[in-house]
Amino acid sequence: MTAGTPGTPHAGLFEHGPGPAPAPAAGGLDARVTVRRGQFVLTVDVQVAQGETVAVLGRSGAGKSTLLRTLAGLLPLDEGRVTLAGQVLDDPAQRRFVPSERRPVGVVFQDYLLFPHLRARDNVAFGLQARLGQSRRHARDRAEEWLERFGVGDLGDRRPGALSGGQGQRVALARALATEPRLLLLDEPLAALDSTTRGEVRAFLRTVLPTLSAPVLIVTHDPTDAEVLADRTIALEAGQAVATEA
């Protein structure tokens, strides 16, 4: 795979007028990200306020997933700084790096990555045990509540292989939110779904995301998803932010 095609910076899709600079809120995300991988350089600034949903829109190879991995703590920055709710998560200049397992960040991966050997309930309970240190029994009860809340309470006994795309998305969101993250990352939340399920899940996310107090960052290649789900869009092309829409 090539690391992004160098395109004209104002390709029609991503043309947006400049908007007012977002005010970084106390509980929000403030990230200045620079990551180099050979020829490819990702340089982007992202601010997401509490309760705000921001979409990062870009084609395959634009660096969206790299950005998501740095924010999740799966990939360290080469330069820059990531702070979340005032806490420094990554700052190479100060040799500070909080690894993924100690970051209050929830991730819904693009094909969900629900553990195939665990039932839906235990997938959700996994994070409650790992991050919040809850006992197995307590974690399972909480997990049931989370599944209930997202309308999949009757599917707790199923393994991920027996879930539909839309159901998997709900379980994955429950799993990510159950750990009480202070930042939620969604990686191509609708890409794995067929067109019917897509509309249903989009509507579902549209009702859930505004109720969250944590900042939400969505990575997507689909302008419609960005438009419908996010308050604001950052267009990314060949590792650079092209324009920010208010």
Added chain:
Amino acid sequence: MPGAIAALFLLLPLVGLLVRAPWSGLPDLITEHDVREALFLSLETATAATALSLLFGIPLAWLLARTRFPGRSLLRALVTLPLVLPPVVGGVALLLALGRRGIVGQRLDDWFGITLPFTTVGVVIAQTFVAMPFLIVSVEGALNSADRRFEDAAATLGAGPWMTFRRVTVPMVAPAVTAGAALCWARALGEFGATITFAGNFPGTTTTMPLAVYLALETDTDAAIALSLVLLAVCVAVLLALRARWFPGARRVLRGRAARETPLTADAEAGIR
């Protein structure tokens, strides 16, 4: 048609074995002292060889699959060598290394008074040498094709490396460990060439079932057939156990690989490179 011939060719010897079996005398033959001795020796040594293979083979499989060090490809080739090496050659090699005059064996004898060849321990060593690669190859393959993004997912849920290994990595390759151990055990059970070369053929200490079959064939054909039937029964049992355990596992491994190769992941890889 050629397929039918192949199937017939594979089936015929087994039919021959079953037809020629001295069914009426079978209970007596099988319960004979020598037979029981050889059977139990075989079961014990094959189980010990499998245990050794699990203990040392899984860490080696993990090293081969998850770490990068100089000479890794060479090591991988060496590990798989016993799979294709004639077992007799393996036996000779073991003799030269661990025999009384072998490079290591001599020291073991001089310093500790330990002699490995022509002992039951020698049988276990010969079997481990031949059978361990089956386990290593099986587990390494599973670790390689296991989707490592599940480990990322575990980390984002707050699981440290040890919890991730215990609750995600190991359960996801468990079917391959079971399958590998079963193959390893079956291979150890049938081991002949390396055993007879390195450990000899001493009833009670090194005469395992395959050796007993060979020995009996020269003196008492009926006994040889009876012993063969016992081995056949054990192998069929292992195969049945494998069918139940292995195939769901193989499916799971494949599913993991399919998930990893979805086109959008290429974005992540492109970004990293």
